[in-house]
């Protein structure tokens with residue numbers, strides 16, 4: 200069993216790094232940490248970065264989770280290989296570009312590229328937020344996949360992943376620590392990045408951010424609303440090149456005795472207890488690249 204410690208980062212391709220970074224800083228509120236070798240690094244909490252934009256074609260390149268250390272990384276590599284999953288180890292140069300000690304990469308059964316890392320660099324200095332959005336931390340990653348049950352079968356077979364709640368066959372919300380979910384899978388025809396989530400400090404932050412986004416003419420995908428699953432109050436919005444961001448406040452923690460629930464996706468409050476409109480626009484497609492050599 201591979202023990203995930205935390206989420207680490209999302210790496211996304213961009214055809215316009217300037218616009219992607221400007222949105223991440225001036226709208227989302229992240230800190231621009233560095234721009235180096237065609238990669239723009241953005242942070243929102245203690246991690247060196249939780250979002251990296253690599254110049255090139257637009258689309259998601261990889262989503263990463265951290266493990267405890269080198270022994271755990273090696274064991275993970277062996278376990279995945281034994282299960283018939285093709286795994287590649289990153290080169291020192293690629294690890295440096297990710298600000299990690301070492302990493303491995305593989306594709307989930309649908310083609311979502313996942314990286315497992317150890318030794319992600321932390322920055323001790325406080326985050327110099329681009330604007331006061333109230334971000335407290337990088338909250339969760341949501342993939343697109345055509346079959347959420349099969350996605351859960353994969354994650355639960357190899358990782359310390361438990362399902363927290365199902366939204367029928369539309370979505371699976373998964374945890375590996377007390378937080379209701381740090382990984383989710385939403386049904387989509389192709390692999391891709393459904394959204395990245397940032398936790399904010401208060402309900403007021405969600406509502407202030409919603410007003411701010413509206414005033415800036417940013418496309419609001421969903422919200423403000425309240426998810427019945429985590430009980431979080433949310434707003435989803437679209438950044439450049441189809442990257443969807445979510446702010447949320449109030450995600451619940453679960454105990455070991457939690458029994459996963461099933462929500463009927465055809466009910467009007469299955470995703471939003473306040474019955475807001477749900478619109479799904481094109482999300483960021485997974486860019487297909489060979490695994491690191």
Ligand SMILES: CC(C)c1ccc(C(=O)O)c(O)c1O
Nearest residue numbers: 370383385426428429430431
């Ligand atoms: C619609 C998506 C998959 C979703 C559903 C529920 C929650 C939550 O309970 O917090 C999310 O964060 C989601 O992104």
Ligand SMILES: [Fe+2]
Nearest residue numbers: 339341396445
């Ligand atoms: Fe979410």
